[in-house]
Amino acid sequence: MGQQPPKADLKYKPKNLEEAISQLDKIHHDTTKQQILAMTEDQFIGNSHFGLGIWIRNNWRLWKDGDLSKYFNSIGIYHPDDMSGIILTSYYRQLKGQDRNLDEQVKCYQDYWKASTEHLNRLKNDTTYQRQIRQSQDSLQKAKMNEKILEWSPGKKVSGYIDKRCDFIKDFLLRTKIEGTIIEWDNETLVIKVTKYYDEKLKKRLEKCYKIRNDFLFVPNHELFKLEE
Structure with a gap:
C-alpha cells in the first residue's frame, strides 16, 4: 500500500x-x-x-x-x-x-x-446429461493420454516411483525410486527398461513383485513418473 x-x-x-x-x-x-x-x-x-x-x-x-x-x-x-x-x-x-x-x-x-x-442439479437428476459429461471427460482424458504417448517416445529417459511391496497398503513413504528408458507403450501401460534402482537391496523383491525380466518393467502407475532431461 x-x-x-x-x-x-x-x-x-x-x-x-x-x-x-x-x-x-x-x-x-x-x-x-x-x-x-x-x-x-x-x-x-x-x-x-x-x-x-x-x-x-x-x-x-x-x-x-x-x-x-x-x-x-x-x-x-x-x-x-x-x-x-x-x-x-x-x-x-x-x-x-x-x-x-x-x-x-x-x-x-x-x-x-x-x-x-x-x-450440479443436472448431474444429480439428468442421466443423459451425466452420460454426456462422462463422455466429454473420457474424451479429454483420452486426448491427454495420446499427447503423453507421443511425447514419451521410445528411447527417452524417465524416473519415478513404484511401491516397495505389491501386497502392502499404498503409501508414498513405502515407495522407491527407479530410472529407466522407454521401450514402448502397451495400450496405456508404459514399458521401460530399468537402468537404476535407487535402493539396490530392494531389487530382487521388486523383480519378483512386478515380474521384471531382463530389467523390463510394465510400469503400474506412470503418473508417478516424469521425463528426464
Whole structure:
C-alpha cells in the first residue's frame, strides 16, 4: 500500500461500494496508484485477489454479515470473493476513468452461479446429461493420454516411483525410486527398461513383485513418473 495510511482509514468499514472505493483511494499512496495504472485490469485483479482482496474480505467483514456484505446482498451478490472482485474491478476502473459497469459485473457473477447450480442439479437428476459429461471427460482424458504417448517416445529417459511391496497398503513413504528408458507403450501401460534402482537391496523383491525380466518393467502407475532431461 506504499506509505502507511492513517489508522482511522484502515479501521473504517465501508457500508456500500462508493465508500469502499473511496477508502481504497485513501489508503493507496500515489506511487501505488501509478503501479496499478500500469497494469491491465486482469493483472490487477489477479495480483490483488490473495493480497488486498483477502484484506478487504476480512477487515470489511464480508464473511461476517457486515454492512458492506448486506449492501452486496441487496444487489444480488452473496459470495465474499464476488464482493471483493467487484470492489477491486470498480476501483481499477475508477482510477482509469472508466465506467464501472456495475450492472454488468453483477450479472456476470449471477450468471456464473446460475450455470453452476444448473450443472450440479443436472448431474444429480439428468442421466443423459451425466452420460454426456462422462463422455466429454473420457474424451479429454483420452486426448491427454495420446499427447503423453507421443511425447514419451521410445528411447527417452524417465524416473519415478513404484511401491516397495505389491501386497502392502499404498503409501508414498513405502515407495522407491527407479530410472529407466522407454521401450514402448502397451495400450496405456508404459514399458521401460530399468537402468537404476535407487535402493539396490530392494531389487530382487521388486523383480519378483512386478515380474521384471531382463530389467523390463510394465510400469503400474506412470503418473508417478516424469521425463528426464
